[in-house]
Amino acid sequence: MRPVYIAGVALTPIGEHWELSLRDLACEAALKALEKAEVERIDALYVSNMGAAPLQSQLHLGALMADALGLYGLPAMRVEAAQASGGVAVHEAHLAVASGLYDSVLVIGVEKMSDALPQEVRSALAMAEDQEYTAYTGVTDVGLCALLHRLYMERYEAEPEEVAALAAISHEHAVGCPHAQYPFRVSVERILSSPMEADPIHMLECSGIGDGAAALVLTADRGDVEIAASTVAVDHFFLTERSDPLTLEAVGTASKRAYERAGISPRDIDLVELHDSTTIIGILSLEELGFVEKGFGARYVSEGNVRRDGELPVNTFGGLKARGNPVGATGIYQVAEIALQLLGEAGRCQVEDAEVGLAENLGGVASTATITILRRH
Amino acid sequence: MSVPRYWREIKYRYRLIGELCTECGAIIFPRRSLCPHCGCRELEECKLSETGTVLSWTVIQHPPKGYEKYAPYVVALIKLDDGAQILSQVVDVEPEEMRVGLRVEATFRRVREDGSSGIIEYGYKFRPIIEEP
Numbered sequence: 001m002r003p004v005y006i007a008g009v010a011l012t013p014i015g016e017h018w019e020l021s022l023r024d025l026a027c028e029a030a031l032k033a034l035e036k037a038e039v040e041r042i043d044a045l046y047v048s049n050m051g052a053a054p055l056q057s058q059l060h061l062g063a064l065m066a067d068a069l070g071l072y073g074l075p076a077m078r079v080e081a082a083q084a085s086g087g088v089a090v091h092e093a094h095l096a097v098a099s100g101l102y103d104s105v106l107v108i109g110v111e112k113m114s115d116a117l118p119q120e121v122r123s124a125l126a127m128a129e130d131q132e133y134t135a136y137t138g139v140t141d142v143g144l145c146a147l148l149h150r151l152y153m154e155r156y157e158a159e160p161e162e163v164a165a166l167a168a169i170s171h172e173h174a175v176g177c178p179h180a181q182y183p184f185r186v187s188v189e190r191i192l193s194s195p196m197e198a199d200p201i202h203m204l205e206c207s208g209i210g211d212g213a214a215a216l217v218l219t220a221d222r223g224d225v226e227i228a229a230s231t232v233a234v235d236h237f238f239l240t241e242r243s244d245p246l247t248l249e250a251v252g253t254a255s256k257r258a259y260e261r262a263g264i265s266p267r268d269i270d271l272v273e274l275h276d277s278t279t280i281i282g283i284l285s286l287e288e289l290g291f292v293e294k295g296f297g298a299r300y301v302s303e304g305n306v307r308r309d310g311e312l313p314v315n316t317f318g319g320l321k322a323r324g325n326p327v328g329a330t331g332i333y334q335v336a337e338i339a340l341q342l343l344g345e346a347g348r349c350q351v352e353d354a355e356v357g358l359a360e361n362l363g364g365v366a367s368t369a370t371i372t373i374l375r376r377h
Numbered sequence: 378m379s380v381p382r383y384w385r386e387i388k389y390r391y392r393l394i395g396e397l398c399t400e401c402g403a404i405i406f407p408r409r410s411l412c413p414h415c416g417c418r419e420l421e422e423c424k425l426s427e428t429g430t431v432l433s434w435t436v437i438q439h440p441p442k443g444y445e446k447y448a449p450y451v452v453a454l455i456k457l458d459d460g461a462q463i464l465s466q467v468v469d470v471e472p473e474e475m476r477v478g479l480r481v482e483a484t485f486r487r488v489r490e491d492g493s494s495g496i497i498e499y500g501y502k503f504r505p506i507i508e509e510p
């Protein structure tokens with residue numbers, strides 16, 4: 001296996017892009033990334049997407065996007081692992097280059113959610129779960145997180161304010177981020193007085209619905225940012241079969257494997273992009289990633305440790321909550337953001353002297369967990 | 378949902394039929410090809426307990442397509458008395474009455490309707506147990 005580098009990254013602002021199609025968004029990000037990367041040629045194309053089948057009735061995204069970009073003849077494919085599609089696409093693309101099979105590959109994450117009605121989007125998101133028994137109950141993705149949220153507060157006596165702090169800090173970080181969907185401050189009080197989405201989860205504790213695309217060029221040519229590790233792990237698909245619903249086993253497994261591969265420990269990580277689809281998932285993730293002991297995640301966050309100038313800067317562009325969560329593209333946004341931080345191109349969101357960053361991208365209630373660790377050279 | 382797809386699950390959804398692992402004794406629901414805990418492939422069909430206790434619950438305010446007219450509704454993680462866990466709606470209860478530890482029993486209910494011409498889908502839901510004197 002040889003080292004893999006990130007040669008070019010690009011991302012579109014996340015929002016409701018009424019004037020842009022799925023294809024337009026993907027091309028915008030991909031062409032910019034290709035321009036920056038200055039590689040001789042692209043050997044393969046990976047398109048990460050979750051919802052184009054239910055939301056646009058569109059499959060076959062590999063060939064469709066390759067055609068849109070004038071990339072004829074190369075292997076092209078869609079990678080789908082629900083909300084973890086991005087992380088898994090990076091994993092597959094990285095393997096192809098690391099193995100020596102391809103020298104330079106293009107990864108595009110794209111999602112277009114504003115074309116559909118909210119209940120259609122909720123059904124599409126619920127497709128991450130088993131349709132015969134889990135989705136059949138009428139539970140939503142946020143509803144499943146709510147079951148964990150209540151268990152967490154009861155077991156560890158966490159206060160609602162401590163859990164909600166993650167959303168408030170993420171919003172703080174998005175201020176000044178040009179690609180963030182919600183780049184404004186929201187106080188903990190306002191979060192906790194927003195309507196319930198799925199008790200005890202308030203609407204302002206969930207990520208929203210957005211359109212966006214991000215692209216990466218991975219290459220074997222030596223560059224400034226290396227993929228130090230890219231791992232994927234899966235857990236019991238049914239929450240009801242896990243021995244402890246508050247243990248995101250796949251996150252633990254994938255991150256341990258990633259630390260080992262990168263030859264580092266959690267203490268060496270300078271910044272983190274978390275999969276905070278809801279606040280509780282972000283908090284459980286911090287614990288599972290080894291940054292804080294089990295049961296202390298909410299307190300750790302509310303004490304301000306995850307602020308950009310804190311001990312462990314988290315969601316430095318706003319995370320899923322404030323940067324936005326165009327599901328199939330989210331994992332690519334996270335990796336692009338870490339790369340921007342390590343390259344010193346994060347603008348107003350810049351973290352000082354960051355050398356190693358970690359991105360965590362999850363599918364379902366962490367049925368799939370993906371970890372990407374980037375290192376600056 | 379197509380008729381065969383619905384019909385396939387009727388026995389399990391209508392009667393709460395799961396499986397017992399002959400190796401490790403785990404009760405498995407829904408049915409599958411091997412035990413998720415020990416990998417054993419010898420599983421025997423069994424009837425699940427129809428009573429249990431709420432481990433956690435939520436109220437779905439904004440439902441997916443097909444469930445709109447039921448909202449808001451309660452969904453709970455329930456530990457059945459035989460040790461199996463199940464996800465289910467809890468009905469005949471106001472959200473304010475929900476609590477962790479609530480005793481519930483299975484009941485047979487309508488789940489959703491597939492448009493005006495499609496099939497009407499049924500299955501299990503749970504409701505609070507009212508104790509006999």
Ligand SMILES: [Zn+2]
Nearest residue numbers: 398401412415
């Ligand atoms: Zn077994």
